[in-house]
Amino acid sequence: MSHYDYRYTSDGFIPSIELKLFYCGSEQCAPGHSWGPALKDHYKFLYIHSGRGIYRVGERTYELGPGGAFLLSPDVVAYYRADEQDPWTYSWVAFDGINAGTYLRLARLSPFEPVVQCRQPEAFELIFRHIYEACQLKVSSGTRLLSHLYALLSLLIEQAEAGHAPAKMDNPQETYVKKAIEFVHINYSQTVTIAEMADWIGLERKYLSKLFKQATGLSPQDYLIQFRMNKACELMGNPSLSIGEIAGSVGYKDPLLFSKMFKKLNGVSPTEYRKSS
Structure with missing residues (x-):
């Protein structure tokens, strides 16, 4: 997948209030390429296609590889860096909305549990392929991108539910x-x-x-x-x-x-x- 960074603009449909897509993209990172420490005012979900790197949020550091994914949450300081020997290639989607936090909580993702290992990597790869293809469209790309965002969240929720663990209450x-x-x-x-x-x-x-x-x-x-x-x-x-x-x-x-x-x-x-x- 080639590098791209798509910033969403309205294509004429009624914008969603419960879930708003801001931008998406993909990048094959250079060795040691990093972001932060910094914060954002929205959610950003990154999926790792290949390679390795680290993600740090708060005082916790996670080592991630292919099929791994991590979440940046609004107003939470975070840092991530590609491995020097085997830098990662990842895709991302940034979003917010009044129900965004609810969907992510159902998917067992939060600032306290910001990483996940995707057990169906081929399904996640397909969704990000669809996102990439939607970015190439000249018409109605926003509508299609939003549908793929819902599909991504649905897949994450289904994976969380497949663990047969009840939704965890906040500690x-x-x-x-x-x-x-x-x-x-x-x-x-x-x-x-x-x-x-x-x-x-x-x-x-x-x-x-x-x-x-x-x-x-x-x-x-x-x-x-x-x-x-x-x-x-x-x-x-x-x-x-x-x-x-x-x-x-x-x-x-x-x-x-x-x-x-x-x-x-x-x-x-x-x-x-x-x-x-």
Whole structure:
């Protein structure tokens, strides 16, 4: 399969709310080729056709080879790298939607269980072949791509169910981390502290910080800052908002402190970022 990277654009059909496809692609990686540590604001599923590499999320590292697959989850720091001697070739599909998390949970995939060994590699190879072929179409490729995404998720769910294990309930630690992430998503525009987050969840602050870093690779404070800056970057696209208004919208009363943090994370000031975007 040759290298390609397809960015989805609407082809006229009514866009799906429950599942949205953003982009897909395939690549034969050079030795040692890597991505991250970084994070995304959507899901990205990568399937390995051949070769080997590692995937690191939080404080866990996984070694993967042919037929293996791994999931990047929104706002979770991740890193992956091709093997120096036997670099992998993989395909990917990026998506989101109100039901995306539900489908993935049924497939036993989450930030806490981000890898899977595909027991029917020929079926997964076929789906990604269909995705590649759909990308070559000039008409209705979006509709067809979305149908292949559903087929991929269905295959993952069927494989999970074939293990005859009931759907696992979130363990308490996972629930605490999810609540912390929910707290950030709800309150990032307010002046909040990690102590307030811990009180809201009902945990001691140091214990929450330990659980959170094990799961995401970031401290709660760093996650809050990163999430705020991601939202700020989105707001930069609105020319009617001043830098001060954007700062206030993401929880910073002091525009100078906001600009300092923005430059620390993005390498440029908010004004420079806006000019270049």
